[in-house]
Amino acid sequence: MLPTVRDLTELTRLFEAGRDEELYVRWSRGPEVDLADSGTSRDGLTGIALPGLSANSLRLERWWHDRSLRLWLARRLYDYEHLRDLRSPGVRPWVLRGREIARGPDNEPLVVDVQPLAWVADEVLQEAQLLVNEQGSREWGPMDRRVPR
Template identity: 70%
Template structure:
């Protein structure tokens, strides 16, 4: 059983230090009500649900924080900001009590959006709102007119 008593990463610099000290290859961020809900002992398995069909997925839907080799030494801080920024809409979409938290895990499958489905080995920390604010500011400061969160609700397809 996992406890809700996790430390909180207070700002983007702290997240960057944490990532660098850990190595980052097995670190993920999950947007949910937390490990107390996702990893409850009464659950048969760690699982998520597909939002379109309701199908149970064989793992927790999460996003890897691993820096890809093609990033080639660019800012780790910007990489992490981008990973948080991309999915910030999930808080509003999934309702009250949803917030990001970090976990150490291993990928067990891929979800319908090609997202990693992971088995959580260890919940690590909550991510504070300040980190999300800083992530938005840093990504917005890049000035890309083509960039925005991966929020389907804002997508408009041509008719």
């Protein structure tokens, strides 16, 4: 059974424990479903099978310097929270270790050799949203394509 991360502090600890590894967050119905279904994703526009699972890197970039790790992880969750509503019922975020094999059509990492680490609880998403909103930026928001043109 996969453990569940219950707050940003716990997610930060998980990240720090795997700092030398490539950690990702994926929004789906879970590793059992994803890995049973050939461990690949499909391009939403064309339906083409991709060579790995689409995920979002949690890698802390050097340019972030010594800024808050909690804020970094919060924004990585916040960026893609809309996928929970967009994809289907039962979609949740989960953290995994893996190896990037390619990039998908949205320039997202496609990951193989997946090792599930933890589910991310709704409370973490709420905490992430609050932390991001506290930044007060009018120029930044989630990467949601559903926004009207």
